Amino acid sequence: MEHTPFSVSAIREHFPALQQKVYGKPLIYFDNGATSQKPQVVLDTLAKYYAIENANIHRGVHYLSQQATSAYEAARRTIQQYIGAKGPEEIIFTKGATDSINLVAFSFGERLKPGDEILISAMEHHSNIVPWQLLCERKGCVLRVIPISKKGELDLEAFEQMLSERTKLLSIIHISNTLGTINPVKELIAKAHKVGAKVLLDGAQSIQHLAIDVKDLNCDFYTFSGHKVYGPTGIGVLYGKEELLETMPPYQGGGDMIAKVTFERSTYNSLPLKFEAGTPHIAGAIGLGSAISFLQSIDMQAAAAHELELTKYAQGILDTFEGLHIIGEAKNKTSVVSFTIDQMHPFDIGTLLDKQGIAVRTGHHCTQPLMDFYQIPGTVRASFAFYNTKEEIDTFVAALERSMQILGS
Amino acid sequence: MSIQEKQQEIIDEFAIYDDWMDKYEYIIELGKSVPTLAPELKTKERLIEGCQSNVWLATEIKDGKMHFSADSDAIITKGIIGLLIHVYNNESPETVVQSDLFFISQIGLAEHLSPTRANGLLSMVKRMKTEALHSLSK
Numbered sequence: 001m002e003h004t005p006f007s008v009s010a011i012r013e014h015f016p017a018l019q020q021k022v023y024g025k026p027l028i029y030f031d032n033g034a035t036s037q038k039p040q041v042v043l044d045t046l047a048k049y050y051a052i053e054n055a056n057i058h059r060g061v062h063y064l065s066q067q068a069t070s071a072y073e074a075a076r077r078t079i080q081q082y083i084g085a086k087g088p089e090e091i092i093f094t095k096g097a098t099d100s101i102n103l104v105a106f107s108f109g110e111r112l113k114p115g116d117e118i119l120i121s122a123m124e125h126h127s128n129i130v131p132w133q134l135l136c137e138r139k140g141c142v143l144r145v146i147p148i149s150k151k152g153e154l155d156l157e158a159f160e161q162m163l164s165e166r167t168k169l170l171s172i173i174h175i176s177n178t179l180g181t182i183n184p185v186k187e188l189i190a191k192a193h194k195v196g197a198k199v200l201l202d203g204a205q206s207i208q209h210l211a212i213d214v215k216d217l218n219c220d221f222y223t224f225s226g227h228k229v230y231g232p233t234g235i236g237v238l239y240g241k242e243e244l245l246e247t248m249p250p251y252q253g254g255g256d257m258i259a260k261v262t263f264e265r266s267t268y269n270s271l272p273l274k275f276e277a278g279t280p281h282i283a284g285a286i287g288l289g290s291a292i293s294f295l296q297s298i299d300m301q302a303a304a305a306h307e308l309e310l311t312k313y314a315q316g317i318l319d320t321f322e323g324l325h326i327i328g329e330a331k332n333k334t335s336v337v338s339f340t341i342d343q344m345h346p347f348d349i350g351t352l353l354d355k356q357g358i359a360v361r362t363g364h365h366c367t368q369p370l371m372d373f374y375q376i377p378g379t380v381r382a383s384f385a386f387y388n389t390k391e392e393i394d395t396f397v398a399a400l401e402r403s404m405q406i407l408g409s
Numbered sequence: 410m411s412i413q414e415k416q417q418e419i420i421d422e423f424a425i426y427d428d429w430m431d432k433y434e435y436i437i438e439l440g441k442s443v444p445t446l447a448p449e450l451k452t453k454e455r456l457i458e459g460c461q462s463n464v465w466l467a468t469e470i471k472d473g474k475m476h477f478s479a480d481s482d483a484i485i486t487k488g489i490i491g492l493l494i495h496v497y498n499n500e501s502p503e504t505v506v507q508s509d510l511f512f513i514s515q516i517g518l519a520e521h522l523s524p525t526r527a528n529g530l531l532s533m534v535k536r537m538k539t540e541a542l543h544s545l546s547k
């Protein structure tokens with residue numbers, strides 16, 4: 001695909017939310033880990049869909065329904081191609097990353113037996129912890145946690161020792177939303193496959209920062225949310241290998257997911273519709289398709305290099321602050337800088353930064369077990385996207401200094 | 410001074426700040442001046458867990474008047490606690506139960522008492538009122 005050379009200022013123009021002021025200051029948006037802003041083209045796609053293309057899909061003979069169905073299925077193919085899936089039947093639309101993981105926990109989980117083991121890591125988001133705990137309660141499986149070092153890197157030796165023929169699934173975060181760590185997933189996947197385990201990658205924080213090729217990674221499942229990759233909320237994706245999805249029972253029952261229904265029994269639709277019960281988030285799917293097309297127009301390699309540079313730049317400056325501790329110092333990390341400051345509560349820092357026009361996140365970032373590991377109640381987290389700039393980081397650093405002065409004096 | 414007058418006094422005091430940071434600097438100073446709760450008073454029963462910050466609330470009733478003391482791990486939260494305690498202390502349980510805390514939104518801090526803020530303050534105000542109500546039914 002042809003793209004124009006990477007230019008932050010050109011990219012920023014696509015994002016109306018970045019043009020505003022808050023409390024009279026130009027907005028600096030460093031909360032991209034929570035959700036990203038939306039480019040105009042996505043907003044236009046949503047408006048156009050509701051204005052003139054709106055119809056229910058897959059079951060209408062009329063013009064609009066066919067239009068909407070093609071747009072919905074075209075979005076699926078855009079996503080399929082973007083992540084390198086084999087075919088559209090491997091792309092299931094869900095409500096988001098959380099929904100995707102719950103689908104796997106419920107449906108893939110059906111086949112698990114007491115004593116079967118599920119491996120996760122110590123840096124998981126709650127949405128890659130709790131669905132497995134629920135599954136373990138239902139099925140008598142065992143949840144095991146790969147430890148990490150203080151730097152925020154997986155203990156690979158411990159991981160290898162935990163693998164056995166009891167391991168049925170490795171479900172692991174690709175990039176940590178709290179630490180920024182990029183996990184060596186290719187290696188993890190290969191090793192897990194050796195013992196016959198399947199692998200789910202929680203890609204909620206990787207799809208927007210790295211080029212994803214599910215075939216090359218060879219993961220069995222890959223999950224992400226639309227809203228963190230410049231698309232709408234309420235829509236997400238579950239990628240699954242076709243052979244695997246075929247053997248899995250439906251997650252929810254309803255319209256669209258059936259082939260034939262009688263009161264005695266029903267037969268199910270083929271992939272991917274087997275897993276899409278009820279009227280889906282049509283606008284969301286089409287909107288996500290347009291967000292992914294937008295990414296295809298950008299040199300994502302250059303964008304990733306820019307994000308890495310921002311991360312190193314910010315971390316380099318913050319590292320020199322007395323009493324400030326970077327949480328997450330993995331060698332391979334991107335787009336997230338989390339920190340604590342002695343004697344200062346993250347909430348106070350976040351509130352004062354907010355009043356200076358800077359949006360960061362404070363708290364446990366839905367990773368409470370990780371906070372327990374570091375024995376901290378929470379962090380301040382700046383998380384970057386390709387539309388952020390070094391100048392914004394300079395302003396942020398000055399605002400942080402001012403906040404620390406006020407809090408410390 | 411009536412509870413209304415106390416609130417008006419705070420509003421007047423804040424009127425001189427037109428800059429957010431100055432306003433917060435003032436709240437932070439206030440937070441630093443509020444006495445900390447003794448560790449033995451920071452019990453589980455007195456803890457109000459918020460998602461962002463925690464609050465501890467201790468209540469006493471002397472001569473038919475409410476006496477609150479409270480603490481927080483976040484200094485801004487504690488500063489706002491200082492204001493709330495100033496308004497409520499030495500008031501009768503009836504006054505506290507019936508009170509309308511209009512000063513909070515007038516000085517631009519309504520966000521701190523919104524249910525989504527999760528800093529423990531809204532729950533603290535609710536608990537202050539509940540404790541006042543309990544003392545009435547005793």
Ligand SMILES: Cc1ncc(COP(=O)(O)O)c(C=O)c1O
Nearest residue numbers: 096097098125127177204205225
């Ligand atoms: C790593 C990770 N996994 C899963 C999720 C859950 O995403 P959602 O809430 O959109 O379902 C998030 C969101 O913060 C995340 O960062």
